[in-house]
Amino acid sequence: MHVYNLLQKELSGKIIQNESLANHTTFKIGGEADYFFIAQNNDSLMKAVKIAHDLNLPFFILGGGSNLLVSDKGFRGLVIKVQSSKLKVQSDKIIADAGVSLSKLVDLSIKNELSGLEWAIGIPGTVGGAVRGNIGAFGKEIAQVVKNVKTLSISHNITIEQYSNTAIRFSYRDSIFKHNKDIILSVEFELKNGNKEKSRNVIQGYLLERKESQPLDCLGAGCIFKNPRDKSAGELIDSAGLKGKKIGNAQISEKHANFIINLGNARAEDVIRLIEIIQEKVLGEFGIKLEFEIELVGFE
Numbered sequence: 001m002h003v004y005n006l007l008q009k010e011l012s013g014k015i016i017q018n019e020s021l022a023n024h025t026t027f028k029i030g031g032e033a034d035y036f037f038i039a040q041n042n043d044s045l046m047k048a049v050k051i052a053h054d055l056n057l058p059f060f061i062l063g064g065g066s067n068l069l070v071s072d073k074g075f076r077g078l079v080i081k082v083q084s085s086k087l088k089v090q091s092d093k094i095i096a097d098a099g100v101s102l103s104k105l106v107d108l109s110i111k112n113e114l115s116g117l118e119w120a121i122g123i124p125g126t127v128g129g130a131v132r133g134n135i136g137a138f139g140k141e142i143a144q145v146v147k148n149v150k151t152l153s154i155s156h157n158i159t160i161e162q163y164s165n166t167a168i169r170f171s172y173r174d175s176i177f178k179h180n181k182d183i184i185l186s187v188e189f190e191l192k193n194g195n196k197e198k199s200r201n202v203i204q205g206y207l208l209e210r211k212e213s214q215p216l217d218c219l220g221a222g223c224i225f226k227n228p229r230d231k232s233a234g235e236l237i238d239s240a241g242l243k244g245k246k247i248g249n250a251q252i253s254e255k256h257a258n259f260i261i262n263l264g265n266a267r268a269e270d271v272i273r274l275i276e277i278i279q280e281k282v283l284g285e286f287g288i289k290l291e292f293e294i295e296l297v298g299f300e
């Protein structure tokens with residue numbers, strides 16, 4: 001049987017062929033995925049991973065698509081978009097499926113007078129992506145509030161595993177899940193008892209600060225590079241005189257130089273050329289090799 005038919009059979013006819021990934025990234029850039037499936041819950045996520053594994057079909061797990069640059073050629077294989085949505089509060093803990101949006105999580109924490117996620121206000125993406133990439137802002141990071149994580153672990157077999165905070169080996173924008181093949185299913189957060197009004201005030205401050213310093217109303221993928229130790233990538237790119245530089249319809253933001261923005265129909269190729277120019281110039285002028293914070297998909 002053809003791969004498409006096998007996938008359709010296992011996944012209740014919900015496979016889409018040749019889906020544009022530009023529709024699923026905040027950059028609005030990217031070619032087509034051969035096969036595309038939306039996993040509405042952890043059972044269907046597991047099913048999709050299992051069938052791809054059994055068929056030896058390359059697969060990619062997509063969350064909010066907010067930290068991604070997808071190649072113009074797209075992805076040869078199956079893209080599984082995680083839209084699992086279970087979310088519950090248990091005293092000072094919140095248990096969230098990987099597909100829950102970060103904004104929903106922050107919202108729920110504040111409504112329940114739980115504090116510890118205020119800094120994440122306005123950050124796009126899903127719980128799974130946020131934990132995998134240990135996202136952070138304003139000197140805080142998600143590692144500080146993660147108690148444990150349930151994953152699908154893939155080797156010869158597919159098993160369900162549980163990781164405690166220390167087992168996840170969080171570091172700056174990094175976790176064990178970037179290095180092993182585990183797929184995050186759900187996360188238990190441990191928060192502190194807080195106060196709605198106080199949290200809302202703190203959030204207002206963060207929102208203002210981000211609005212002033214980041215091009216939030218433009219299409220992009222957040223910061224392109226990680227900050228090198230004790231330095232700001234944005235400041236280095238700015239000092240190299242690269243703000244505003246354009247290739248095709250991709251531009252280094254005038255507002256914050258660690259952001260590349262899509263002015264409309266930019267190609268991944270344009271973004272890559274800007275990235276190369278930045279890396280070359282910053283290396284030449286400051287002797288610093290900037291490393292990616294975003295992830296690249298479909299470039300090999």
Ligand code: EPU
Nearest residue numbers: 137138139213222223225226227232234235238255256257
């Ligand atoms: N700066 C410049 N020019 C620029 C941009 C920044 O001179 O074009 C200077 C600023 O004036 C400031 C310093 O660089 O003195 C640091 O800038 P900022 O406060 O904007 O912080 P950042 O280090 O550039 C980090 C995170 C952001 C997060 C902000 C706010 C990384 C790579 N970036 O940015 O995270 O929102 O702090 O806390 O860690 C992301 O991860 O996608 C992201 C945007």
